Amino acid sequence: MTPHVHKDLIIAWANGAQIQCYSGIKETWLNLTNPTWHEDAVYRIKPVIKKCRVALFKSVNDSGTPKWAFAVQEAFFNVMETNPHFIKWISPVIEYTED
Secondary structure, eight states: OOTTTHHHHHHHHTTOOEEEEEETTTTTEEEEEOOOOOTOOEEEEEEOOOOEEEEEEEESSSOOOSSEEEEEEEEGGGHHHHTTTTTESSSSEEEEEOO
């Protein structure tokens, strides 16, 4: 017996993963609560949306130069603002997925 074409996604869904189905008509991914698992449909696990911002910091040395910047993950936004080397945010919040 051949396994169902969406076997791995069905197992992920049973384990609590959020499943999406691609709608060619709307040209977007739709969230599903009860997937029907049609063999010709395109499903995926909903990607986790992450957020970051780029922060500008002064150098650790006494001169305060050069300055440097790096991306900060959302969990550290408030912590970075209390860092004595933090100067300012140089980007808006950037949303991204790792898929």
